[in-house]
Amino acid sequence: MSSIDYSEKIPNNVNLSEDRTLQRALEHWQPNYLQWWQDMGPDGSQNFDVYLRTAVSVDPQGWAQFGHVKMPDYRWGIFLNPAEQERKIHFGDHMGEAAWQDVPGEHRANLRRIIVTQGDTEPASVEQQRHLGLTAPSQYDLRNLFQVNVEEGRHLWAMVYLLHKYFGKDGREEAEALLERNSGNADNPRILQAFNEKTPDWLSFFMFTYFTDRDGKFQLCALAESAFDPLARTTKFMLTEEAHHMFVGESGVGRVITRSCEMMNQLKTDDVGKLRAAGVIDLPTIQRYINFHFSVTIDLFGADQSSNAATFYSSGLKGRYEEGKRTDDHVLKGNSYKILAVENGGLVEKEVPMLNALNEVLRDDYIKDSVGGVDRWNRLIEKAGIDFRLKVPHKAFHRNIGSLAGVKVSPDGRVVSDHEWNQRVEEWLPSDTDRAYVGSLMGRVVEPGKFANWIAPPVMGINRQPVNFEYVRFN
Numbered sequence: 001m002s003s004i005d006y007s008e009k010i011p012n013n014v015n016l017s018e019d020r021t022l023q024r025a026l027e028h029w030q031p032n033y034l035q036w037w038q039d040m041g042p043d044g045s046q047n048f049d050v051y052l053r054t055a056v057s058v059d060p061q062g063w064a065q066f067g068h069v070k071m072p073d074y075r076w077g078i079f080l081n082p083a084e085q086e087r088k089i090h091f092g093d094h095m096g097e098a099a100w101q102d103v104p105g106e107h108r109a110n111l112r113r114i115i116v117t118q119g120d121t122e123p124a125s126v127e128q129q130r131h132l133g134l135t136a137p138s139q140y141d142l143r144n145l146f147q148v149n150v151e152e153g154r155h156l157w158a159m160v161y162l163l164h165k166y167f168g169k170d171g172r173e174e175a176e177a178l179l180e181r182n183s184g185n186a187d188n189p190r191i192l193q194a195f196n197e198k199t200p201d202w203l204s205f206f207m208f209t210y211f212t213d214r215d216g217k218f219q220l221c222a223l224a225e226s227a228f229d230p231l232a233r234t235t236k237f238m239l240t241e242e243a244h245h246m247f248v249g250e251s252g253v254g255r256v257i258t259r260s261c262e263m264m265n266q267l268k269t270d271d272v273g274k275l276r277a278a279g280v281i282d283l284p285t286i287q288r289y290i291n292f293h294f295s296v297t298i299d300l301f302g303a304d305q306s307s308n309a310a311t312f313y314s315s316g317l318k319g320r321y322e323e324g325k326r327t328d329d330h331v332l333k334g335n336s337y338k339i340l341a342v343e344n345g346g347l348v349e350k351e352v353p354m355l356n357a358l359n360e361v362l363r364d365d366y367i368k369d370s371v372g373g374v375d376r377w378n379r380l381i382e383k384a385g386i387d388f389r390l391k392v393p394h395k396a397f398h399r400n401i402g403s404l405a406g407v408k409v410s411p412d413g414r415v416v417s418d419h420e421w422n423q424r425v426e427e428w429l430p431s432d433t434d435r436a437y438v439g440s441l442m443g444r445v446v447e448p449g450k451f452a453n454w455i456a457p458p459v460m461g462i463n464r465q466p467v468n469f470e471y472v473r474f475n
């Protein structure tokens with residue numbers, strides 16, 4: 001079951017050849033996908049041989065095989081975690097019933113919407129990152145970018161498989177539409193706003209993979225609990241790939257910090273002007289990038305009170321993060337949860353029914369998880385003997401969704417006047433000058449083992465290869 005058939009046009013572990021209609025439908029979608037990859041995928045890289053990992057089975061030991069591949073030849077396919085025997089629904093109104101192997105009619109519209117929304121983010125991030133290859137700080141980083149890109153492409157395949165197999169004609173139309181919307185396109189944008197933002201430079205890319213791919217992790221974890229078993233199994237396998245994306249982000253930001261600290265010590269200064277003249281990214285700018293990416297990403301969890309979130313949970317479509325490890329009744333009917341609101345010019349906590357606050361519950365779990373990496377970044381700064389600490393901004397800072405939308409709150413959590421906001425916004429969020437400076441550092445470094453001046457080399461290469469390995473052959 002878990003080994004993947006690579007002799008087929010579409011590698012898979014779901015016995016695709018036994019369902020001719022589905023196989024034909026997906027083989028019809030495949031060339032459209034490849035055309036999208038040519039048009040919207042990594043710019044100018046189609047002929048590179050890239051040292052990529054490809055899944056060969058979904059077993060913990062065997063799912064990653066490494067080798068040089070041209071990206072358009074990457075074997076995108078359909079990989080589900082093995083089925084759990086007699087899996088039961090373990091939360092919501094259907095708790096205790098058998099997990100669904102098909103889509104119940106009454107949940108069809110909601111499930112389709114969940115799958116399409118998740119599916120839409122996958123190609124969106126490839127589009128957002130498509131120009132970054134032109135300014136990669138090293139071969140190692142270029143390879144990591146491309147690895148993330150091909151896996152996001154595969155995540156699109158994962159969602160398209162569910163749409164084709166379980167949603168008939170509607171599903172096929174949605175699968176086409178996933179290739180038609182484009183990130184930032186004024187007429188036909190991606191569904192979620194964070195996926196229409198630009199990823200203009202590599203610091204943004206590392207922040208995106210640290211913060212926004214982690215949103216992906218939490219959404220996938222919630223879907224991995226779903227009563228709809230094929231969705232649970234496919235998202236579980238996606239999660240194994242997601243871990244690498246967050247590693248790219250965490251280690252990437254860490255290496256930028258390491259390099260900046262080296263320069264601060266070498267020049268014995270924290271003067272932003274001097275550090276910029278020396279071609280590294282000053283720590284206050286890194287803080288502003290954190291403020292931006294954190295706040296934009298936590299908006300992705302949706303409104304703090306949402307009747308949809310309650311419906312998705314109670315009907316078993318989407319659980320909480322680590323639902324199975326929690327010790328409450330998994331129905332949550334009488335429970336309450338604290339959310340933030342603004343009253344008399346200050347932030348106050350408000351108790352609301354937990355079912356309606358499940359977006360906030362997931363957001364809070366995300367926040368706990370994302371703080372961990374920031375602590376590890378701080379250890380790098382501490383080890384360098386520098387008296388500066390990074391932190392994630394207050395949850396209410398720079399929000400655009402829910403009851404905090406548009407409220408002016410400082411990164412330390414004070415409601416501020418419009419006047420103060422306007423005075424200080426350039427201290428808190430990347431300014432045009434910051435972005436222009438970071439942009440000015442971006443240049444292409446292609447020699448194996450060489451790194452741009454603004455970033456330290458990694459501690460280790462990929463798959464135990466040396467750091468100066470030829471990760472990309474440019475041909």
Ligand SMILES: [Fe+2]
Nearest residue numbers: 122152155216
């Ligand atoms: Fe993904």
Ligand SMILES: [Fe+2]
Nearest residue numbers: 213216242245
């Ligand atoms: Fe990802």
